[in-house]
Amino acid sequence: MAEFFQQIWDSFFQTSSESPGAIAYLVAAVIHCVLIIHVVAVGALIFIWMERKISGRIQDRLGPTRVGGAFGWLQTLADGIKLIAKEDITPKDADAMLFKAAPYVGFAASYCAYIALPFSDGWVAQHMNTAVFFILAVLGIEVFSPILAGYASGSKWSLFGAMREAAQVVSYEVPLGMCVVVPCMICGTLNLVTIGNMQAGSFTNWLAFNDPFTFIVACVYFTCATASVNRAPFDLAEAESELVAGFHTEYSGLRWSFFFMAEYGSMFLVSGLAAILFFGGWHGPIPIAEPIAGVLSLVVEPLLNFGRYVVGFVVGDLGQVTEGVVATQIANLMGCLNFLVKGTIGVTVMMWVRWTLPRLRIDQVMTTCLKYCVPIAAFGFLGALVWQVNDLPTSNDMPVIGKNRFEVRESWVYQAEKELRTTSGDQKSSPDDQQPPFDPHQATGSTELVPQGAFVMKGGAR
Amino acid sequence: MMLLAAFDFDWHAFFFMFFALLTCGFALAVLFTSNIVRMAFYLILSLGASAGLFFLAGAEFVGAMQLMIYVGGTLVLLIFGVMLTAQSRFVTMKTSSGEWVMALVLGGALLFLLLTAAFRVGDWRTGHPNPANVGLAESKTTTQIGMGFTGVRVDKLDAPEGSTLVSGMSGYLLPFVIVSVHLLVVLVGAAYMARTKRRASSAGVGA
Numbered sequence: 001m002a003e004f005f006q007q008i009w010d011s012f013f014q015t016s017s018e019s020p021g022a023i024a025y026l027v028a029a030v031i032h033c034v035l036i037i038h039v040v041a042v043g044a045l046i047f048i049w050m051e052r053k054i055s056g057r058i059q060d061r062l063g064p065t066r067v068g069g070a071f072g073w074l075q076t077l078a079d080g081i082k083l084i085a086k087e088d089i090t091p092k093d094a095d096a097m098l099f100k101a102a103p104y105v106g107f108a109a110s111y112c113a114y115i116a117l118p119f120s121d122g123w124v125a126q127h128m129n130t131a132v133f134f135i136l137a138v139l140g141i142e143v144f145s146p147i148l149a150g151y152a153s154g155s156k157w158s159l160f161g162a163m164r165e166a167a168q169v170v171s172y173e174v175p176l177g178m179c180v181v182v183p184c185m186i187c188g189t190l191n192l193v194t195i196g197n198m199q200a201g202s203f204t205n206w207l208a209f210n211d212p213f214t215f216i217v218a219c220v221y222f223t224c225a226t227a228s229v230n231r232a233p234f235d236l237a238e239a240e241s242e243l244v245a246g247f248h249t250e251y252s253g254l255r256w257s258f259f260f261m262a263e264y265g266s267m268f269l270v271s272g273l274a275a276i277l278f279f280g281g282w283h284g285p286i287p288i289a290e291p292i293a294g295v296l297s298l299v300v301e302p303l304l305n306f307g308r309y310v311v312g313f314v315v316g317d318l319g320q321v322t323e324g325v326v327a328t329q330i331a332n333l334m335g336c337l338n339f340l341v342k343g344t345i346g347v348t349v350m351m352w353v354r355w356t357l358p359r360l361r362i363d364q365v366m367t368t369c370l371k372y373c374v375p376i377a378a379f380g381f382l383g384a385l386v387w388q389v390n391d392l393p394t395s396n397d398m399p400v401i402g403k404n405r406f407e408v409r410e411s412w413v414y415q416a417e418k419e420l421r422t423t424s425g426d427q428k429s430s431p432d433d434q435q436p437p438f439d440p441h442q443a444t445g446s447t448e449l450v451p452q453g454a455f456v457m458k459g460g461a462r
Numbered sequence: 463m464m465l466l467a468a469f470d471f472d473w474h475a476f477f478f479m480f481f482a483l484l485t486c487g488f489a490l491a492v493l494f495t496s497n498i499v500r501m502a503f504y505l506i507l508s509l510g511a512s513a514g515l516f517f518l519a520g521a522e523f524v525g526a527m528q529l530m531i532y533v534g535g536t537l538v539l540l541i542f543g544v545m546l547t548a549q550s551r552f553v554t555m556k557t558s559s560g561e562w563v564m565a566l567v568l569g570g571a572l573l574f575l576l577l578t579a580a581f582r583v584g585d586w587r588t589g590h591p592n593p594a595n596v597g598l599a600e601s602k603t604t605t606q607i608g609m610g611f612t613g614v615r616v617d618k619l620d621a622p623e624g625s626t627l628v629s630g631m632s633g634y635l636l637p638f639v640i641v642s643v644h645l646l647v648v649l650v651g652a653a654y655m656a657r658t659k660r661r662a663s664s665a666g667v668g669a
Contacts, residue, residue: 129523140529
């Protein structure tokens with residue numbers, strides 16, 4: 001994106017520069033920040049409304065009906081205004097500095113993790129090579145928010161909530177990490193954009209349906225993700241029937257709402273991560289985005305060209321839109337919508353679970369993690385590994401659907417091996433000159449591999 | 463336009479200074495606080511800022527590792543331990559003057575060692591690099607680290623045969639395996655100790 005702004009800058013001031021300058025980076029950074037803030041804040045607005053409606057329907061009520069029309073869709077905004085107007089109270093016994101800082105820690109961590117989360121092919125604030133790892137690391141920091149809040153409040157209910165939260169989150173990081181390793185192992189990369197692109201094509205290509213073990217792992221991942229973002233039935237840290245409100249007992253007003261923004265932000269984050277790792281990311285179940293984008297671009301491209309022609313009178317000749325860019329960007333936009341829908345489905349499932357299952361006891365939470373989730377995740381990991389190594393058939397090999405076998409399983413090691421096989425097949429004349437089993441030069445060079453011949457949307461906005 | 467162009471400064475150096483100041487400032491804050499949990503909080507910020515330095519240098523993997531192990535792991539356990547063992551509400555630490563002197567001597571020795579080592583690095587003593595040549599660091603270090611752990615030194619492939627690399631001995635496979643086994647033993651030992659304690663106490667209650 002910085003390159004894009006530098007291009008505009010250059011065309012405007014008639015300069016030319018090889019790499020983007022500070023201004024271009026600044027503009028790009030501000031745009032990314034504002035977009036992510038809106039994903040978190042507006043997302044929380046919508047998800048809280050959804051939660052009210054869904055919980056209402058599950059309990060045979062209507063939920064909010066008055067503010068903003070029949071569906072009460074402005075209810076959260078009204079709540080927000082109420083929260084801003086509330087008095088900001090700091091208890092007498094509290095450690096004031098930590099008490100005030102705690103809500104922002106959680107929000108900052110939740111927000112920070114979005115930096116590495118791609119919303120479509122290349123639509124990511126910072127295209128990281130180790131995005132999965134980064135997101136897990138930053139999500140681990142989020143636990144400080146309840147811990148500090150609970151400790152600094154100077155209230156025993158808060159402290160109990162914080163201790164439960166610490167024990168729970170530290171335990172659930174183990175199975176969560178194990179589950180996340182499986183897609184990384186199958187794709188051979190920690191890069192979320194590459195993992196998403198490897199699942200192009202029909203839904204049979206999604207990693208959850210790669211083999212039975214990955215499906216189990218996907219289920220375990222979702223359970224652990226629900227626990228790690230502290231949602232019911234794992235919301236021991238704020239169990240209102242036992243601990244008043246747990247770690248946020250002493251909070252009021254806007255500070256209190258920051259905890260919830262962080263919670264809904266991380267709910268969407270882990271759902272989005274599940275969508276990318278297991279459910280095809282920004283690729284729909286049926287590959288129709290590309291033809292639709294092609295047809296749409298036939299209309300949009302002339303319009304854009306006309307717009308550039310008109311604007312060109314003011315700022316100088318802008319030239320034509322590059323061929324194919326419009327189609328890819330439309331396809332990316334549809335991919336983004338796909339991704340948002342998948343993330344929202346994940347959040348909805350979390351809400352459904354919350355209003356269906358009763359809360360677990362703290363020992364049951366620990367048992368679920370250590371005696372069930374960890375062994376099942378380890379079993380799924382081993383099973384997926386055996387499946388992968390033995391090259392067993394995936395759902396994509398099914399005779400009816402699988403006419404185009406995309407290269408899900410061709411991670412870079414396989415790719416390098418394949419290339420070596422073909423090259424060594426050409427050089428049969430010198431059998432003494434044996435090549436090593438695989439060449440690290442190629443392996444390092446091709447970590448960015450995307451499947452050949454697959455439905456690939458090349459991103460423009462990096 | 464000239465005004466805007468003046469903004470085109472060396473932002474790489476700026477962010478380096480920014481994160482370095484954050485790291486050092488919060489490290490000093492850790493030193494001068496007496497409340498343990500506040501210390502831990504400042505330590506989070508200090509370690510997080512040093513992770514920022516790693517990200518700035520293009521070492522994403524190391525930066526994320528810093529966040530995951532030190533911030534997300536060690537410090538959570540530290541605060542957890544404080545909360546479990548605290549007798550009063552807010553634990554404060556009182557340092558005697560003798561401890562200050564000891565800490566200053568130890569810390570000063572370490573600082574001296576690090577500074578002398580740092581000033582011996584030849585590349586760090588040359589003048590400023592041309593900012594135009596300093597692009598965004600290519601952050602593709604993960605594969606190299608991983609390959610190094612499995613025994614292939616990607617960074618030394620162009621080294622002449624037999625000069626520094628012995629086949630099969632050049633990577634970090636052996637240390638990696640030793641550390642992994644060590645951690646496994648620690649885990650098993652911790653679980654074993656937790657179990658034996660409980661059994662002994664329950665036996666004592668039964669008797």
